[in-house]
Amino acid sequence: MVELNVNGTVQRVEAEADTPLLWILREQLGLTGTKYGCGIAQCGACTVLLDGEAVRACSITLEAAAGRRVTTIEAIEEHPVGRRVVAAWVAEQAPQCGYCQSGQVMAATALLAATPRPTPEQVEAAMTNICRCGTYNAIGRAIAAAAEAG
Amino acid sequence: MRQRPANLSRRGLLGAGLVLGIALPGRAPRAQGAGATQRRATRVGAYLRIAPDGAIHLQNPFIEGGQGIDSAVAQIVAEELDADPARFTVTCAPPGEDFRLQAGGHARYTGGSSSVRSSYLHFRTLGATARAMLVEAAAARLGVPAASLATEPGRVVHAASGRAIPYGELATAAAALTPPAEVPLREASAFRLIGQPLPRLGVRARATGRVTYAIDVKVEGMLLAAVLHAPRAGAQPAAVTNEATLRALPGVHSVHRLPGAIAVVADTWWRAKRAIDQAQVAWAALQGPIMDGDFTASAMLGRLKAAAGTPGNTAEEAGDIRTALAGAARVIEAEYDAPYLAHAQLEPASSTARFNADGTLDLWVPNQAPDQFQASAARAAQLDPAQVRLNSPPLGGFFGRHFAYGTANAHLQAIQLAKATGKPVKVIWSREEEFARDAYRPLAFATFRAGLDARGEVVAFQAAGYGEGPMTRHFGAAALGTPPVDGSIMEGLTGKPYRFPAKRVEFVPVPHPPGVNLGFWRSVGHSMNDFFLECFLDEVAEAVGKDPFALRAALLPDPGRHRALLDAVAAMSGGWSRGPYDAPDGTRRARGVALASPFGSEVATIAEVSARDGEVVVHDLWIAIDPGSAVNPRTIAEQVESAAAIGLSAALAEEVQFERGEVATRNFDTYPVLRRDRMPRIHVRVVESGAPMGGIGEPGTPGVPPSVANAVFALTGQRIRSLPFSRTRIGAG
Numbered sequence: 001m002v003e004l005n006v007n008g009t010v011q012r013v014e015a016e017a018d019t020p021l022l023w024i025l026r027e028q029l030g031l032t033g034t035k036y037g038c039g040i041a042q043c044g045a046c047t048v049l050l051d052g053e054a055v056r057a058c059s060i061t062l063e064a065a066a067g068r069r070v071t072t073i074e075a076i077e078e079h080p081v082g083r084r085v086v087a088a089w090v091a092e093q094a095p096q097c098g099y100c101q102s103g104q105v106m107a108a109t110a111l112l113a114a115t116p117r118p119t120p121e122q123v124e125a126a127m128t129n130i131c132r133c134g135t136y137n138a139i140g141r142a143i144a145a146a147a148e149a150g
Numbered sequence: 151m152r153q154r155p156a157n158l159s160r161r162g163l164l165g166a167g168l169v170l171g172i173a174l175p176g177r178a179p180r181a182q183g184a185g186a187t188q189r190r191a192t193r194v195g196a197y198l199r200i201a202p203d204g205a206i207h208l209q210n211p212f213i214e215g216g217q218g219i220d221s222a223v224a225q226i227v228a229e230e231l232d233a234d235p236a237r238f239t240v241t242c243a244p245p246g247e248d249f250r251l252q253a254g255g256h257a258r259y260t261g262g263s264s265s266v267r268s269s270y271l272h273f274r275t276l277g278a279t280a281r282a283m284l285v286e287a288a289a290a291r292l293g294v295p296a297a298s299l300a301t302e303p304g305r306v307v308h309a310a311s312g313r314a315i316p317y318g319e320l321a322t323a324a325a326a327l328t329p330p331a332e333v334p335l336r337e338a339s340a341f342r343l344i345g346q347p348l349p350r351l352g353v354r355a356r357a358t359g360r361v362t363y364a365i366d367v368k369v370e371g372m373l374l375a376a377v378l379h380a381p382r383a384g385a386q387p388a389a390v391t392n393e394a395t396l397r398a399l400p401g402v403h404s405v406h407r408l409p410g411a412i413a414v415v416a417d418t419w420w421r422a423k424r425a426i427d428q429a430q431v432a433w434a435a436l437q438g439p440i441m442d443g444d445f446t447a448s449a450m451l452g453r454l455k456a457a458a459g460t461p462g463n464t465a466e467e468a469g470d471i472r473t474a475l476a477g478a479a480r481v482i483e484a485e486y487d488a489p490y491l492a493h494a495q496l497e498p499a500s501s502t503a504r505f506n507a508d509g510t511l512d513l514w515v516p517n518q519a520p521d522q523f524q525a526s527a528a529r530a531a532q533l534d535p536a537q538v539r540l541n542s543p544p545l546g547g548f549f550g551r552h553f554a555y556g557t558a559n560a561h562l563q564a565i566q567l568a569k570a571t572g573k574p575v576k577v578i579w580s581r582e583e584e585f586a587r588d589a590y591r592p593l594a595f596a597t598f599r600a601g602l603d604a605r606g607e608v609v610a611f612q613a614a615g616y617g618e619g620p621m622t623r624h625f626g627a628a629a630l631g632t633p634p635v636d637g638s639i640m641e642g643l644t645g646k647p648y649r650f651p652a653k654r655v656e657f658v659p660v661p662h663p664p665g666v667n668l669g670f671w672r673s674v675g676h677s678m679n680d681f682f683l684e685c686f687l688d689e690v691a692e693a694v695g696k697d698p699f700a701l702r703a704a705l706l707p708d709p710g711r712h713r714a715l716l717d718a719v720a721a722m723s724g725g726w727s728r729g730p731y732d733a734p735d736g737t738r739r740a741r742g743v744a745l746a747s748p749f750g751s752e753v754a755t756i757a758e759v760s761a762r763d764g765e766v767v768v769h770d771l772w773i774a775i776d777p778g779s780a781v782n783p784r785t786i787a788e789q790v791e792s793a794a795a796i797g798l799s800a801a802l803a804e805e806v807q808f809e810r811g812e813v814a815t816r817n818f819d820t821y822p823v824l825r826r827d828r829m830p831r832i833h834v835r836v837v838e839s840g841a842p843m844g845g846i847g848e849p850g851t852p853g854v855p856p857s858v859a860n861a862v863f864a865l866t867g868q869r870i871r872s873l874p875f876s877r878t879r880i881g882a883g
Binding site: 015016019020023026027028030032033034035036037038039040042043045072073074076077086089090093094095096097098099100101102105124127128130131132133134135136137138139140 | 215216217218349350352353354355356357358359360361362363365366368374400418419420421424494495496497498544545546547548549578580581582784788791792793794795796799817818819823824825826827829831832
């Protein structure tokens with residue numbers, strides 16, 4: 001039994017300690033907004049916040065996440081920066097298929113929470129998630145708008 | 151004034167047997183019988199439900215996967231229904247005749263960039279029919295003639311008395327009426343929604359993780375399955391030699407042998423995955439062909455190259471090519487190739503199957519053709535198709551990935567495992583399995599010859615495409631016409647607008663191994679052929695000392711929509727200037743141009759590039775698209791940008807590789823797709839020429855690889871004839 005703080009609530013999870021956080025969220029806690037894309041921390045579809053920092057949940061074990069604050073897309077609008085990011089995402093109509101977008105929104109939220117006025121280089125360094133629909137430019141506009149609104 | 155619906159002229163399918171929308175350029179648009187469209191358009195109850203609170207639910211024959219089709223059909227219906235598109239909730243319709251709108255009302259699929267153009271008249275008529283029924287119901291309730299009533303968005307109004315009734319209060323009475331056989335449609339000049347850049351539906355849900363994709367489906371009591379396919383396609387699992395060990399692992403329910411794969415079923419997918427990663431399997435060629443142990447993509451290219459010069463089947467012919475080539479002062483020749491491509495949509499394949507107590511089957515599976523999936527599920531489950539409830543969740547990207555491709559779809563595995571375990575089962579393919587059993591864009595090869603006269607005019611043009619496309623693979627040679635021409639290999643070599651005194655385009659069939667599944671990949675044959683041909687055209691320009699832009703203009707009908715589009719894209723980019731030239735940031739840059747005629751639309755593309763560290767840097771893409779007419783110009787611009795991105799992605803670095811007959815590129819580390827660091831600025835202009843409506847989901851793709859490659863040539867003198875660009879070190883350094 002492991003205690004996990006997810007979106008402000010402590011949850012008791014029964015699973016092998018080396019289970020990736022992604023699958024704990026999706027299968028044990030029913031939080032399917034966090035997506036499986038590659039399993040090797042390449043695509044970023046599973047990005048969540050761990051103590052406020054963007055991490056790839058496919059490559060963080062349950063054990064490593066225990067005792068830390070996990071924030072998922074389901075709680076994004078309770079996050080002051082996240083709420084702004086979502087508003088900008090909607091205004092710019094960034095998502096197409098949407099599958100990668102929860103990860104993109106989480107990555108952008110972590111970026112803007114740490115760096116309210118990021119330079120293009122900082123955006124590039126932080127936003128490495130794959131979007132097969134190619135919405136990168138819309139995402140870039142949304143990040144700029146969210147930064148502007150902050 | 152309202153006009154009556156006319157027959158919708160569109161580039162049609164060949165017939166009921168061909169259910170994938172491969173545009174056949176070169177064949178004239180023909181009138182489609184309005185009968186089927188009219189018949190389906192009166193089936194208002196099948197499509198529309200208006201709730202008492204005015205919310206409108208629409209069942210869409212097409213599947214939403216990011217292309218905005220839910221919003222497009224809502225926008226079209228709302229125009230004629232006189233309703234607010236934002237009040238619409240759109241879901242994918244179940245299988246059934248009511249929703250077959252293509253191939254004269256015989257087929258249903260989401261593909262070939264055909265959704266809006268094949269259903270535009272249908273949905274307008276449907277909306278107008280529903281509106282007429284609501285007006286009729288209001289007339290009965292108010293006791294006034296229907297002719298005295300009008301509508302405002304969401305309600306019927308009686309101006310004389312100032313009374314108004316919301317649609318939601320009329321819907322039940324309206325639904326009981328017989329739909330009128332004929333209804334007037336709005337004049338285009340009176341459109342208030344069609345042609346407007348309305349927001350897409352579902353954007354907020356997609357920005358907040360609230361869409362349930364197939365991989366997210368949860369069914370009470372379900373088990374989860376991981377699969378492991380044979381390393382070499384075609385091999386079968388003779389035994390799982392450590393089955394007892396696997397079954398003893400935490401959460402594992404059972405271990406199964408499937409056609410060409412094994413599965414571990416467990417209480418969670420992660421536990422199934424962990425177990426299957428430890429599986430020891432004895433693979434054997436129990437039946438059917440197995441991939442050769444020495445198969446590689448380059449070996450396959452060798453087979454195609456070996457066929458060069460083989461007389462092929464005529465796809466297009468004009469004038470006497472033999473005489474024209476013989477009489478030419480010079481003949482230039484070139485060979486081009488492009489690799490196997492994976493769809494690499496972010497949502498891997500999955501499927502959930504549940505047998506119900508009443509003998510029916512519920513199935514959830516990503517798909518672009520519900521009736522076909524229902525039929526194949528029914529066969530696998532030994533049920534009548536009517537006993538299979540097929541659920542089609544929104545797609546986490548598709549790009550052609552989710553047609554019925556046999557071994558590339560997960561639903562037959564889910565059905566087999568649900569049957570074997572007696573429980574609902576969700577199968578999820580790991581990313582590695584997804585890459586290993588995708589239906590790939592075929593590796594392709596083409597040869598070109600151009601005959602030039604003493605003045606440098608092109609007097610003969612010959613092109614040949616080699617190989618096998620998904621049309622041949624999934625519909626059989628009999629579906630290819632006489633002589634057989636696989637449009638999924640040939641489109642883009644055919645259907646070009648350039649005028650040559652003599653021209654011959656031919657198809658040389660060369661099969662791919664059965665173990666390499668072939669699929670439709672965004673823009674299908676255009677994805678490679680427009681690269682091949684538009685680059686060769688630049689070679690011709692170089693040979694005769696002409697500017698590539700001017701050469702194209704000279705070869706195009708004048709006046710015409712292609713010339714207009716060339717002018718438009720030149721204007722967008724500040725006037726055609728090939729370069730190379732020095733940019734303000736100190737980089738040396740050049741530009742390339744390409745035309746494409748995909749899926750009923752016309753596209754002109756200009757790319758501006760520089761070189762850095764041996765790689766091409768694409769700074770800007772200017773794309774002018776003429777889709778004839780637009781339903782939502784914002785969605786069109788978004789789709790063109792998306793399509794351009796995947797075209798650039800493929801051209802830069804994508805290739806499926808095989809080693810020892812096994813797929814070697816199994817994740818995004820070895821199959822690199824475009825990330826934001828190489829995303830260029832993309833500028834899109836929609837030019838509405840008024841030509842018959844064309845597609846928008848795919849046409850942005852094919853112009854990108856050749857415009858970039860032509861720009862690279864202008865910059866460095868390097869002529870790239872083999873994709874991806876990553877094979878070539880760009881620039882001097």
